[in-house]
Amino acid sequence: MSAVITANKLVKQYGKQNALDGASFSVEAGRIVGLIGPNGSGKTTTLKAILGLTQFSGELSVLGLDPRTQREALMNEVCFIADVAILPRWLKVRDAINFVEGVHPRFDRSKAEKYIANTKLRPDMKVKAMSKGMVVQLHLALVMAIDAQLLVLDEPTLGLDILYRKQFYQNLLEDYFDENKTILITTHQIEEVEHILTDLMFIENGKISLSATMDEVGERFTEVMVEPQFAAAANALQPLSQRTVFGKPVMLFDGADRAQLANFGELRTPSVTDLFVATMKGSYA
């Protein structure tokens, strides 16, 4: 497997604030990577750097190209949905398809039309007449019809209701993703993406604080529902975090011995949300 993205010591400053403070990571082909971090941690700046929408220092290679200088070539291979509702209000469904077909060499018109046929979108509908969910459907239809190697999604389902959100990720998995494609997602709705992710990256204060496959995450982190009588002993192993459920302490351990933990109570694989909350505890302090 080859790396689709390799980043080495990315630094980006807004005034005196470091949005990116030496972030290094790599993303392999054929993965679905979640880039997760609190507000202001540098998620969006990272994506902008990858898409050539911002200047920065450090080394970054996306599909072998430098986004700073080879942006146009890169956009033939990379697609992105940056936020909801960024399609212009005057655009008609038909015109949108015609336009993207006209300017994008890898656009497959029939795919977009097939996808749109399953929605309430009609060819002469304008974006301003659509609901937020329909705008995202149109955008997704355009993007999914492009045979790109890398798809970047920045909060793609922000403001959508649960039906649209579920459908969005389902379509992405069933109709778009395959082993030749790589998807990079940032979102705050972690619980909705965690089951589709293959890799996880946490970003905190402009640095990557965790980068692992979901399998590795499952092996490394363990959550124990500790029986009250073992609480002190469990605490001695320095859990990452501790919360209380039904009167029992639930502790999250990083790299602890599972056999030993099993003595304290029921073992569980922590959800990404719990992991996120545990590792990011201090970031607003």
Add this chain to the structure above:
Amino acid sequence: MKTMKWLIKREMWENKGMLLWTPLAIAGAIAALVLSALAMGHTQDIQVDGHSLNSITIEGTARLRIAETLAQAYIGTGMPVLMVLGLLVFFYCLNALHDERRDRSLLFWKSLPVSDFTTVLSKALLALVVAPLITMGIAIVLGLVMLLATCVVLLTHGTNLFGVVLSSPDLYLSPLRLVGLLPVYILWALPTVGWLLMVSSMARSKVFLWAVGTPVIVTLLLVWAQKALMFGIDAAWFANHITNRILLGVVPGAWLAFSKSDISIAHQEHKLPLPDAIFSASWSTLGGISVWLGAAAGIGMIAVAVYMRRRREEA
């Protein structure tokens, strides 16, 4: 080339109301006014070239001269439409690179493999070529409708000019002359189009204020410095050569004012017909250096706009 075609189409989708329907509506209003005036009989005193045309059959040289004047001047009825072109191009350029940031569609356009250079070029082409051609087309059709109406009215008064007008070479040359002025228009409009596109690519908000306020305030400051502080600045030169050129260059025919051309002299002394005189005077303005300096400055400012679109980050 294919990309450029779609970019131009894109601009037309977005600005159809402004670039097509506005001149059409104005042309329609003019046609409606004139035609209803003709139909309601406010034609007791039609005069063409000093000849009253009331129920007298005109023959001979007078008839030929009237036909010649009509064939030369009918394009003139499209003048109001052409004047609107200046406004349309002005506001089109002002919003061209600002709207896509304001409605945040910029990131969608940037997600497609179209370079910033090509995009800005498409907007400049629309302002300098497509919009003028649309307006000229409408003006020509309006002129032809007016000419037809006039001939019909004259026919009801007993003078049939159709044959003479149709065989007059001026009938066919007038539209060509108008379209032939497009290169002159492009060169003189470049500084304004460049300035407006540049401001459009830079200003966060209040684009109009930046575009108009900046040069006007600078001019006023210079006038003040000249008058009150006795600085050796020629504020009038600045107003004429900078402020006017970057704000009024999109007005068709502005070049005649800018270059203080000798159009009236050519018309009177050499007995050239007026349309010919305008045409040749317009082209002769290209002999001066100032048009080329302005065009170069315009291209420079368009280059800045490309750079800004490439580098500018969303706030």
